[in-house]
Amino acid sequence: MAEPGTRIVTATWDDPEVFGFDGYRAAGGYEGLRAALGMSAAEVIDVVKSSGLRGRGGAGFPTGVKWSFVPQDTEKPTYVVANFDESEPGTFNNREIVEREPHRFLEGVAIAAYAVQSHTAFVYCRGEFLWPGRILGDAIADAYANGVLGDSVLGSGYRLDVVLHRGAGAYICGEETALLSSLEGYRGQPRLRPPFPAVEGLYASPTVINNVETLANVPSIMTRGAEWFAAIGTEKSPGTKIFSVSGKVERPGNYELPMGTPLRTLLEEHAGGVLGGKRLKAWTPGGSSTPMLTDEHLDVGLDFESVAAAGSLLGTGAIIVMDETDCIVEAVRRLVAFYAHESCGKCTPCREGTWWVSRVLARIEQGYGRAEDLPLLDELGRNILFKAFCALADGAVSPIQSSLAHFRDEYERHVAEHRCPFTGGGPGLGSEPVPSEVVA
Amino acid sequence: MTDVLSPELRAEAQAITSRYPSGRERSAILPLLYLVQSVEGRVTQEGLREVGQILGITTAEVEAVASFYTMLRLRPTGAHVVSVCTNLSCALRGANDVLGAALEAAEITEGEEVSPDERITVHEEECLGACDAAPVIQIDFANHDRVTPDRVRELVASLRAGEVPEPSKGEAPEDFRDASRILAGLDGDRGERA
Numbered sequence: 001m002a003e004p005g006t007r008i009v010t011a012t013w014d015d016p017e018v019f020g021f022d023g024y025r026a027a028g029g030y031e032g033l034r035a036a037l038g039m040s041a042a043e044v045i046d047v048v049k050s051s052g053l054r055g056r057g058g059a060g061f062p063t064g065v066k067w068s069f070v071p072q073d074t075e076k077p078t079y080v081v082a083n084f085d086e087s088e089p090g091t092f093n094n095r096e097i098v099e100r101e102p103h104r105f106l107e108g109v110a111i112a113a114y115a116v117q118s119h120t121a122f123v124y125c126r127g128e129f130l131w132p133g134r135i136l137g138d139a140i141a142d143a144y145a146n147g148v149l150g151d152s153v154l155g156s157g158y159r160l161d162v163v164l165h166r167g168a169g170a171y172i173c174g175e176e177t178a179l180l181s182s183l184e185g186y187r188g189q190p191r192l193r194p195p196f197p198a199v200e201g202l203y204a205s206p207t208v209i210n211n212v213e214t215l216a217n218v219p220s221i222m223t224r225g226a227e228w229f230a231a232i233g234t235e236k237s238p239g240t241k242i243f244s245v246s247g248k249v250e251r252p253g254n255y256e257l258p259m260g261t262p263l264r265t266l267l268e269e270h271a272g273g274v275l276g277g278k279r280l281k282a283w284t285p286g287g288s289s290t291p292m293l294t295d296e297h298l299d300v301g302l303d304f305e306s307v308a309a310a311g312s313l314l315g316t317g318a319i320i321v322m323d324e325t326d327c328i329v330e331a332v333r334r335l336v337a338f339y340a341h342e343s344c345g346k347c348t349p350c351r352e353g354t355w356w357v358s359r360v361l362a363r364i365e366q367g368y369g370r371a372e373d374l375p376l377l378d379e380l381g382r383n384i385l386f387k388a389f390c391a392l393a394d395g396a397v398s399p400i401q402s403s404l405a406h407f408r409d410e411y412e413r414h415v416a417e418h419r420c421p422f423t424g425g426g427p428g429l430g431s432e433p434v435p436s437e438v439v440a
Numbered sequence: 441m442t443d444v445l446s447p448e449l450r451a452e453a454q455a456i457t458s459r460y461p462s463g464r465e466r467s468a469i470l471p472l473l474y475l476v477q478s479v480e481g482r483v484t485q486e487g488l489r490e491v492g493q494i495l496g497i498t499t500a501e502v503e504a505v506a507s508f509y510t511m512l513r514l515r516p517t518g519a520h521v522v523s524v525c526t527n528l529s530c531a532l533r534g535a536n537d538v539l540g541a542a543l544e545a546a547e548i549t550e551g552e553e554v555s556p557d558e559r560i561t562v563h564e565e566e567c568l569g570a571c572d573a574a575p576v577i578q579i580d581f582a583n584h585d586r587v588t589p590d591r592v593r594e595l596v597a598s599l600r601a602g603e604v605p606e607p608s609k610g611e612a613p614e615d616f617r618d619a620s621r622i623l624a625g626l627d628g629d630r631g632e633r634a
Contacts, residue, residue, distance in 0.1 A: 089528055120461065
């Protein structure tokens, strides 16, 4: 195990010079790409495979394996699409990667493209990221001007174009097949898999889709080697993760730590503990679509396996912290309202179910809950989970089922007392005005 | 009826479609919709029709796409769009009060989206991916971090007075139309940026 302070993606963030092309180059940037260009494409894939790097966008699929699924000797063009549609609630590490060091990410894009012999890469940038998108546009222009992109990447004769494509406000486009639909100029609705994008993705051509953080890890793997990377973190979840910490903590922010670091370390040593010294009530390990955990899970290691063993998912590594004064029912209502808003409408369980649950939660929060509402929520959760086309619906069920499992007594108090027990209880969700929607 | 896209903008539209592989011009639909939005401050039926004309698809097909995405405004919209995140991380830091203050300062009544002076649209936003700065709002997609109800009142007041407040990071678009032009990818003429 490498020393605890190991940072990969954020290693040079303290140096403001790495923001620009020259500074990034001076700090050793684009040497990973140069190393890759000195190998065959298959060798690059082998290095990334043996590093054990897994996708940071939520699913944790091994990156090198994903690349190896792209068929060789295809007649069709091959595409790389970088997923910068960061919008899982609580997640903000992709944005900071691009704002701080856009070239590290672009270098990862170029290495991935070379590995699958693609000559066109797209960056799907979330529309609301107006400023990060402009940073990226400038970085792409600088990379062309300096011979890192274009007809002969670093003088190698390998040609690569990178196109910045901006989304227009739709959470579902972070789902890879919905993203492809959107990039092709359609509504962002998910598609059936198989065929998987590696075989039939963008324009029905072989396509690799990777998250920004995943790609930003690749340059260091090329310069420092697969073994170096694999020694960081845990055996099955190698490397680091940039944890986005928000909500009721003293120091919200992005913290890059080795995979497997316990929440207690992240929360207490890095994020400054729970805001105002209050007690931790609930937290999400990987954004709003991962089941909530509680203060009983402070020592869970933040890696794919340990979080799964605790009954949740590492997801995007977005830790949203709620304290003892925050109302779980209102928190879950707000999250489910998000999924209801962002449901693409394709599948009935998701489209109707998320809306229905958000209404039931609203009436419980407003003091109109009924005893039969809790079994109703259980049943609705079961009827949404795994019954829709993509994972958006499953994400909506996570806060519902996990909160009912860990905080059922809080729901019961709302129903029994005909009010939210947290209203007027100081700053936090509990003191917020009740939702204005009609309670039926 | 005058065209939404002038001959100059039609040339820019061609430049936008040429970013995508030949035969895949439909991929340019979002930037083209941003382009017509940059002219009219929203997307009108005529704008939809002209995008369809450029791409060789029907107005209905364009509308089917445009209506899917919240950043394309098919309804009347103020000169500035104030987006207030009220998702969980921001709500935990008081975003509901920020939203209330923004609506009140813009004098937007319940059920309305645009202020009576047509200067401002207040839009309740989903997570903006800036939860370290909660509660966060955007004015024409430029971020304002850690806002309080008082701060949002000041920001709305300056917009109503015709000023564009300095964002927490980067450079503010002049208004929603200008932001749409940037989103169409036509911001190469802006020179040096911090």
